[in-house]
Amino acid sequence: MKLVALVSGGKDSCYAMMESVRVGHEIVCLAHLRPPLHLAADEAEIDSFMFQSVGHNVVRLIADCMDVPLVEGTITGTAVSTDIDYSASAEGDEVEDLFRLLEDVKRRHPDVQGVCSGAIFSSYQRNRVEHVCGRLGLTSLGYLWRRDQVELLGDMVDADVEAILVKVAAIGLKPRRHLGRTIAELQPELLALKEQYQLNVCGEGGEYETLTLDCPLFKKRIVIDASHVVVHSDDLFAPVAFLVVDQCHLEDKDAVDPALLHRALPAPFVPSASVAARVAVASSTAIALQTADELSIVSPIASFRDQFHVSGLLSRASESLSLEDEMDDVFAQLERLLAAQQMTMEDVCFVHLFVRDMREFARLNAAYCRHVGQYMPPSRSCVEVASLPTRVLLDCLAVRGSGDAKRRQPRVQRDVLHIQSISAWAPNCIGPYSQANVLHKALILMAGQIALLPETMALVGQTPAAQLAQSMRNAGRVLEALDSNLRHVVSAVVYCVPATANQEEPASDTEKQVLARDARRLLLENAQLRDELLADDSDSESDHFDSDDDDDDEAEQARARKTSERLAAATELVREAPLLIVEVSHLPRSALVEVELQSLTHAAKKCLSPSSAVATTARSASWRVETQVSRIPRALCHVIAAVLPTTELSTGSAVAAIVSDVLRAVEDSLVAASLPWDRVIHLRVFYLARVFPSELQLGKAIRAALAPGLADARLPAVTFVPVTRIQTTQAACLAVHATAQDLDKMETDLWLQRQA
Known part of the structure; x- marks a missing residue:
């Protein structure tokens, strides 16, 4: 350039x-x-x-x-x-x-x-x-x-x-x-x-x-x-x-040798031609909710106080519209829904964009940019789901009063990290989408990260493992700028693509299992980035031992013990925080991996006593339900509940029982966090289309399971995402990502702890 x-x-x-x-x-x-x-x-x-x-x-x-x-x-x-x-x-x-x-x-x-x-x-x-x-x-x-x-x-x-x-x-x-x-x-x-x-x-x-x-x-x-x-x-x-x-x-x-002024850079990633072939095979597998009656089975919107979630927005006239007109239709629907809640597009904090064909991304992105402004733009994640019934499916989270109203109100509910410059720090965001949105000084919503080398914005890494490491490094840099790091993550979704023809999967240890283990390790290690927050404590401890302990061996042992204790405390939350691997048909720039994280700020982690847990319950002879949860009592509960088959499940069998078991696991996690169901504003349902061929069945099962205890106005918004593989600690056929949070309470508790 x-x-x-x-x-x-x-x-x-x-x-x-x-x-x-x-x-x-x-x-x-x-x-x-x-x-x-x-x-x-x-x-x-x-x-x-x-x-x-x-x-x-x-x-x-x-x-x-x-x-x-x-x-x-x-x-x-x-x-x-x-x-x-x-x-x-x-x-x-x-x-x-x-x-x-x-x-x-x-x-x-x-x-x-x-x-x-x-x-x-x-x-x-x-x-x-x-x-x-x-x-x-x-x-x-x-x-x-x-x-x-x-x-x-x-x-x-x-x-x-x-x-x-x-x-x-x-x-x-x-x-x-x-x-x-x-x-x-x-x-x-x-x-x-x-x-x-x-x-x-x-x-x-x-x-x-x-x-x-x-x-x-x-x-x-x-x-x-x-x-x-x-x-x-x-x-x-x-x-x-x-x-x-x-x-x-x-x-x-x-004169200085011009060669000395340049440095070698990692080779750009060149996707295999076989990726396109695998995508073509994987497409057109699911029957999605399409008619007005079907779409009304599950709630497209949900709110709690100033939080507002919109799910599953699509154009019902998709087949008769150009791609640009379809995007205009989707955003027109969104703007009407926001207006009914006294909100504008500037109040939107995060957008999930699911597209049917990533080859149309440039046109989609241009249309997106017409509707989203540069002032405090939302963070965004974009993946291809080849079996969508329309070319675009959108869901988003908005917080009332956090956008244009913030210009007039001194109270800060939301901060945006939007760095458009190319640097060696992390990938830039040139358009109206930001690296991260921070809600109430406590919760960080990070944009999807792929393995871009920040200096050149070229995709690097020739394997899923290498791209995962670069993606996590990018995410870690963003969190570092927000007084957080990867050890503060409360939920992680890693999107990946099918293994290419020249990547043979090991017989005993699948690629997705390896990816899940690598992702957890990178979170625990903070992607080998320097942990500034841990280092600050370590420096003060070292000063104490240097001045007070005359015995070098004893001082060294004490330092090692303190370091071990600090590391254990620093990694306690992320050790069992929800982590999900999801295989989709394609990712932006033909990437092999995209990482989407939510994290706490350092102040929130330090003051609000978050915890995480993993539990597995055998509710049927044919499946088990694994529950991963991060929680802050009465303030936050992020749950990933996954169905792990123990036998081959026949197509469409036992849908109601499976959904009931999964939602019961979510409810158990809510009870442990002292949060009621009305705090759950969104359920994202990842499912294998070969096991659950109809979203209509899933939607009816979810409504039937929730209806006895919740009025229609209290039902969470639901997004269905048909995928080709799901992995937690083991392979799963369905996973529900539930989000429950009381942001005002988090902010209040954080303020009270700081005053104590």
């Missing part, structure tokens, strides 16, 4: 360029916003939330060093909109200066496709760059996003980025001592200040700013001939001062 790099002159924007080049992009020009020209050098340090102005007079030399053109603009605006999000252009805002600058870049360089920037942890800056890129049809690339700052500073030093401090504004940093010195020289001191004063070692909190004099992308280096220090605030503890470069020149240097 051809890129324009936003440069301030500092180390972050230069290293972001290096990272972009490493993965194969080309920097074709630089773009820079400078202070107004009438300001003298000593006055040119302007107060901006977005842009660095110290050293702006040297940026032109950086372009000369790289032998690329520079496009400059002037900062005329201020921070008019200071919210984290920037969802609409604001007249007079400095962000509009950035828009005009990049608009100028596009006029001069129409081949530019993306924008490279150096934000590390500033959502304020990243959101604004993404907003401008979206308006101009450009892709945002932020390869430093959420990088560990200690590691990142070390990488910059190791990569021969010669950057000097040109501004200091933090306790421990002294103008006369630190200005003009390189990050390599100051690295040990910056690390010490991090320990002493919690300083951000990369200066991400505004502690310092830098000017890059040399890096491997430069064909020449910058040499400063004369400079002087300007003291802005002579504070005793945290003086603010900056370095003004009066004179400088360029100096020749040895």
Whole structure:
């Protein structure tokens, strides 16, 4: 991709360029916003939330060093909109200066496709760059996003980025001592200040700013001939001062081998041609609910307080409509249902999209984007179910007052993580679908994750196991950004596709059993990502033992014991949390695996005493019911109840008895969580079409089992998903994923625990 790099002159924007080049992009020009020209050098340090102005007079030399053109603009605006999000252009805002600058870049360089920037942890800056890129049809690339700052500073030093401090504004940093010195020289001191004063070692909190004099992308280096220090605030503890470069020149240097600027990337996944053949065989197997009378057998909607679930939305006129019109019909139905509940599309938190043919995904997605806005977009999971009666089946969860109303209400019910920049962190979400929605600061609903390599957004991993590991790694990164991790997961559904012709299944240990074991292991291990929450506790414990225990052996044993205890406590919830493997006909991008998780935030896990359990009950000689449950007393109960056949079940046999047993297992779990049935707002029923050929039978059985104890208004919404295989600890023929939650109680209990 051809890129324009936003440069301030500092180390972050230069290293972001290096990272972009490493993965194969080309920097074709630089773009820079400078202070107004009438300001003298000593006055040119302007107060901006977005842009660095110290050293702006040297940026032109950086372009000369790289032998690329520079496009400059002037900062005329201020921070008019200071919210984290920037969802609409604001007249007079400095962000509009950035828009005009990049608009100028596009006029001069129409081949530019993306924008490279150096934000590390500033959502304020990243959101604004993404907003401008979206308006101009450009892709945002932020390869430093959420990088560990200690590691990142070390990488910059190791990569021969010669950057000097040109501004200091933090306790421990002294103008006369630190200005003009390189990050390599100051690295040990910056690390010490991090320990002493919690300083951000990369200066991400505004502690310092830098000017890059040399890096491997430069064909020449910058040499400063004369400079002087300007003291802005002579504070005793945290003086603010900056370095003004009066004179400088360029100096020749040895060229860097271009091959050293690139790095090897995993080979993209190429799906086997046999996948399409297997899908064709698997299609057209189920008879779904279609007529109005049939659809009324189970409830399409359910609500509890502000939660509203819509299930099984499809177009009854599917055969006579174009694909786009069918999507319009489905969303028109959804908007009417939401309006009846005093909701809008902006209140939708999660969308499940089941499609009949994934080859039509691009058209489906374009139609989807017309109906879902960019402000606080829902998270989404999309899989192909080849036996659907229509091309699209949709269900969703909405929370009243969590969308547009949030702009006017101070009370936060929902937060959205929507990162559109390509980075090394996790896959980006360019359209109106987000990485995760967080409800009431407690429950995280994660979008489906496939094995995309974040740096390139290419699908990687040649086997289901490899793709599962990458998908879990992506999910773990998203959870990490939300103060959570994979050990906080309360339910997991792993979608997979049929084994291809060249993947023979072992006779004694099927591929799906291996996948289930691997998924559980990755959850327990946090996908081998660093557990920041566990590490923080470990560091404090180590300090205690180092200071109090004189016996090294005894201290080491005590540390090991504490580490073991902490690990056991950290993994207790996810050890038996609900986990389901489901085989469908196809996944986005021809992926082999898609992972869909729900998780608790660290605060919720720590304060609300969640637990999990697995139980198996033999209710019949022909089947057993395995129940996996995560629960928080009186607040949350996520259940996966699966039917494990002990003998070959004949087609359509004993449907009522099987459904009754499964729902009894769900009820037992609800009782253990002290939750009534009316808290269950949704049942997702995965079933093998070869065993249950009619959804009508299943629907009638569910209604018959629930009707005696529940009025129609209290019935949960039900979604039927015909699949080709189901796996928990063993192969199953039917699995019910039940969701019961009282989000208000979770939020209240969390608040009370924090006050205690």
